[in-house]
Amino acid sequence: MPPATTVQALPRVPAPRDPVQEPRVLSLAMLRQPAFWEGSRAYRPLWLGIASWGLMTGVAMTNSGLSLFEGLLMTLLVFAGTAQLAAIPLIAAGAPVWVVLAAAFCVNLRFVVFSAHLREYVRHLPFRERVLFGYLSGDINYVLFVQRYPHPSDEPKLRGEQIAWYVGSTATNYVAWCTACTLGVLVAQALPLSWGLGFAGTLAVLGVLCATLDNRMRILATTLAGGVAVLAWNLPLKLNLVAAIVVSVAVCLALEYTVLRRSSDERDARTEARR
Known part of the structure; x- marks a missing residue:
């Protein structure tokens, strides 16, 4: 008897890029x-809080020497408020x-998680555009995007729509942040840090976060992360x-694996019972 052959699933290969439906990340065609303007509109209600945060960051930069x-x-090159x-x-x-550099790297490690999730959305793009896509990414933009598009698409038209939506959102974020930071740098002497306007940015992020807590697993993840961040507050370089x-x-x-395994066992038991 010939040996049984094993058929291995081929990796998913994205469809070729359509230059009409999927323009370059930074192009007039975008x-x-x-969808570009739809993404921009989705971000606009939050820009005031982020701009307040940017304003105080600009003031802090000037007052630090x-x-x-x-x-x-x-302001223009770093584009990372926490860093x-x-x-x-x-x-x-x-x-x-x-x-x-180590401190900036540690506080921005969360973007490794964001990028890993976004990889399937942009894997068809050239390397330079993927780098630009990652550079423009922000916390709020990421949350809004995965709410709007929970799953990547292989269909060129929808794929182009997803990219355009995200770029519209991140471009609006970049303009709001850089404008506010620049203003803060220019008016630093007239705007004291004691005003605490940067807290408005934290409130904006919290507002978006709360809107995503639509199941028990997300609530648990948020509660755990918040608790550990507070308990580990004294770690250096923001490693908390x-x-x-x-x-x-x-x-x-671990919990998700346990739940899936239990569901699989129950399904197998029901199948055996019907036999």
């Missing part, structure tokens, strides 16, 4: 996509460059955020 040029350059706020006091204290992500993901994956 502005003609209705950065020159006008350095503050503007950091900027983590780096500013270290720069002011004269910390080594590697310490500043990394600990929160690791614990929350590990526990939820």
Whole structure:
């Protein structure tokens, strides 16, 4: 008897890119996509809170000793509020460059999780566009996007719509953030940090987060992450955020595996009972 052959599933290969339905990430053709403006409109209700956060970040950069040029350059190139706020006091204290970079890297590790999830949405794009897509990503944009499009599409038209929607949302975020940061750098002497406007950005993020808590697993993940982040507050380099992500993901994956295995066992038992 010949040996049995095993058929292995081929990896999913995305369809070729349609230049009409899927314009480049940064192109004038993207502005003609209705989904681009839909994504922009979805973000606009939240821009005021993020702009307040950006304004105070700009003030903090100037008050930490950065020159006008350095503050503007950091605003336009770094585009990472948490990383900027983590780096500013270290720069002011004269910390080594590697310490500043390590702190910024640690507080932004959550974007590794975001990018891993977004990979299937952008795997058909050229490398340079994927890098740009990742650079423009933000916390709120990510949450809004996965709410609007829970699953990636292989169909070119819908795939192009998803990309356009995300770019519209992130472009609006970039403009709001950079404008507010630039204004903060320019008016730093007239706007005291004691106003605490940066807390408005935190409230905006919390508002979006609460809107996603539509099942018990997400509520558990959020509660775990928040609890661990508070308990591990004294860890250096904001590593409490990394600990929160690791614990929350590990526990939820274990629970999900247990639930799926139990469901599979129950299904097998029912099948055996019917025989």
